[in-house]
Amino acid sequence: MPVIVNSENAHPFLPSLGTLTAIEKSLAETQEIRPLEIAIINLMAEKQTTERQLAHWFGHTPLQVRLTFAATDSYIHDVRNGRETANTSSDHIKKFYSAWSEIKGNKYDGLVVTGVNALKDRVEQEDFWPEVAKILDWSTTNVLSSLFLCWGAKAALKHFHDIDSVKQDQKIWGVYKHRVVSDKTDLLSGFPDVFDLPVSRWKTPLLGDIERHPQLEVAAASDEVGPNILVETAPTEGAVSLFPRRVHVLAHPEYDTDTLRREYVRDQRINPSGKVPANYFPDNDPTRTPLNTWRHCAHVYTNWIHALYDATPYDLAQIPAPHRVNQNSRKGTTGSSLDVHAL
DSSP: OOOOESSSSSSTTTBBBBBSSSEEEEEHTOOOOEEEEEEOOOOSSSSHHEEEEEEEESSSSSSSSSEEEEEEEHHHHHHTTTTTOSSHHHHHHHHHEEEEETTTTSOOEEEOOOOOOSSSGGGGGGTHHHHHHHHHHHHHHHHHEEEEHHHHHHHHHHHHHOOEEEEEEEEEEEEEEEEEOTTTTTTTTOOOEEEEEEEEEEEEHHHHHHTTTTEEEEEEEEETTTTEEEEEEEEEESSEEEEEEEEEOOOTTTTOOOHHHHHHHHHHEEEEETOBTTTSSGGGGGTTTOOOOOOGGHHHHHHHHHHHHHHOOSGGTTTTTOOOOTTTSOOOOSOOOOOEEEO
């Protein structure tokens, strides 16, 4: 939450007066209150694991956040018509998930598109690509800021910028050192200069292709596996800083301590000679218990929530236009609850 300053002038130690960090007293006293509305298009097979991981970090602020879980129309249609689901019970999906067409008339402060068990060499070759492309187009008019995770990030890079993700000869996975490259939107606020992040993917975009798009900021990168947090910025009228219109997270800051271990056990059943995830097990020994050295980096998700709070209009109908921070009225949310629902 912002600190409140008893002055209309910028405090010498709080130069960001008028942004998330500090607001003037009269502005704070006239705040209108509502929950942040976040839609999660969950494409993962193990949906409940992803739900829990994201909800934990989105709820790790004093702000109220209402989550709407959804999936592609074809998937929800099949489940409702008796399709057996191997990793998430159909009853859970029927209770808590909407089809995208059932929520597309709404507007949201934030959208999350998750990863998926990709089967094809190129993201646009997946059977569900046409449905995902429609969701990405919809996000430009009905969402203030989008957070794309793993395959979702690669899909967004392809759809919006025609950036391909190249399939590698071997799976890129393990825990890798990353460095803060640039952070104009403060999404990496509180991060050390060098930090660990779990990575698990076959395909990756090339740095040279990313650098051809000046609106894409490489926020964090690894010397070993390349850029992993990208931010597409958009200026907000009257604002001191830039607003993260789209965030692409190719790594997995939300992973639990044992997530890579469970992936390793699963992959071993298919290919017993497969490599061990790098820098994960102590001494590279899969019989030893790994240590979590990246947990604090999931604050990229709480920082995103704060960025939404700072920029979203109180009136959802005004989305996708960011709130003008120099207006006399202030939108926002308050409280400490996480409200999870499906429309």
